[in-house]
Amino acid sequence: MNFLRRIVRPQNKEDENFYYELKELLNFKPIKLSHYKKAFTHRSLKLVDAKGNPINYERLEFLGDAILGSVIASYLYKKVPEGDEGYLTQMRSKVVSRDHLNSLGKDLDLIRFVKSNITNNQISNNIHGNIFEALIGAIYLDRGYNYCHQFIYEQVILPYVDIERLEGKISSYKGYIIEWCQKNKKKYSFDSYEDTGNQSKKHFSVRVSIDGIMIAKGRATSKKKAEEIAAKRVYYAMQDRMKNS
Template identity: 60%
Template sequence: MNYIRNILNSRSNDNGNFFLQLKNILGFKPKNKNYYITAFTHRSMNIKDKKGNAINYERLEFVGDAMLSSVIAAYLFSEVPHGDEGYLTKMRSKIVSREHLNELGKELNLIDFVESKISKSNFGNNIHGNLFEALVGAIFLDRGYRYCEKFIFKRVINPHVDIETLEGKVISYKSLLIEWCQKEKKTFDYNVYEDTGNDNLKHFSVKLSIDDKVVAKARATSKKKAEEKASKRAFFAFQNKITKFFNE
C-alpha cells in the first residue's frame, strides 16, 4: 500500500531507529508494522485508503481505550474482592483518567514518533494520552489480548497502580465539591464568562460561589478547565470540612 510505504520511507529518512525504539517500548517485535505506523499518524497528514477512509490514530484510540478498561477492570476485580461496583468503577476511572494517560504518554515520549504536518509545539496536552491509547489499540490488533494485557501490566499497573494511594486520589474536584454542597444543603454557583484579555487563545474565567459568597476564582482555556481549577482551590479552602464529612 503506497501510503504505508511513503510513511515508512519518511520514518526511515527522519528516524532510522523508529522500530527499534518501538520494540524497546513494547518489549516484543511487532508483526504487522502498519498498525503502529497508523498509531503515530496524525490526522493532519490527510491520508486515506483506497475506499476514502481516513488513516490516523483516532480509531485506534477507541480500541485502546476499550482494552485499557477491560484489563484494568479484570485486575481490580481480582485484587479488590471487597469492592462493590461503584468502588471498582471509581478506581478504574482514576487509573485511566486523561491526566494519568497523558503522563504515561509523556513518560514514553510517544510524541517523538508522530508524523504530522502540524508543529508538535502546537499540540494540546491530551495528545500524549491519545497516542498511548492508540498504541494499546495497535498492540491488540497486532498481537491479541495477551500481549495487550502484558503491556498494560508492564507500563501501567505494575509501576503506577497502588490501591491505597488511588483511594485517596481525587479525579474531579468539581464533582467532589458539588456532592459535598448537595449533602450539606449548601447552594453553589459557577459564574463563567469569556475573558480573552491580551491572549491569542480564548480564555474563560469563573467565580465559584458557595452560599452566595465567592470562595474561588480561576482562569483557563476552556470552561471545563476553569471550573475544575476553581473547584480545586475551593476544595483546599474547605479541605478539613470536606475530608471530615466524607470520612464520617
C-alpha cells in the first residue's frame, strides 16, 4: 500500500486538484496521472514526446471507442438474449452514437479538464464525446479492463441504457405486428398448438407467418405469452422494414 501511495501522490497543487477531481469522477483512485492528462490534451497544443510522437487525446480516443463498444455489446448480448445480430448492432449504435457520447461528455463536464490553444467557441461540439472515449482509454491503460467496465456501467449503462426507450417502447408486439400488416395490406396468421413435450406443465407454441412465410416462433406456458414472444421476434427480424413503411 505504501508503494501505491507513492505512485499516486501528486507532485504539485495543480496535480493534486486534478487527482482529487478525477477520483471523484471515476469513483476509484487513478494511479498514473499522465494517462489522464493526455486524455485531456488537445492537438492544438502541438505537444510531442521525446521520440517526436504527438501527445494528445486522439489515440486514446481510438482505444476508448473500442473498449466502450465491447462493454456495451456484452451488456446487450446478455440483456436481450432474443435479439439477433442486426438488432444488437442497431442498439449498440444508438448507445455509442456521436450525439449520445457528446451528451455524456457534457453531463460529466469533461471539458473543464481540457488543455488547448483555442477558445471554447472554436472547439467542435464533438470534443465532448471524443474526450469521453479518450478517458475510457486512459482508464484502460491505468487500471485495466475491469475498471473500464465499472466506469462504463456506472456512467453509461445504469443512467442511460433503457432498452425499451432505445428501441421505442412497444406495449404489445402482437398488436404492433397486426397493425403494421393491416396498414401494409399483408396477410398474417398466429398459429398456436400445444407443445408440452416431456414437461409436466402445459406449454404452447405459436408460429407467426406473414404472406404465407413463417417468420418466427414463440413458446411459453400460455398461448398469450407465446404469441407475444413470437411477435417480438418478428419485430426484431423485420424492424428495419417495418420502420420504413
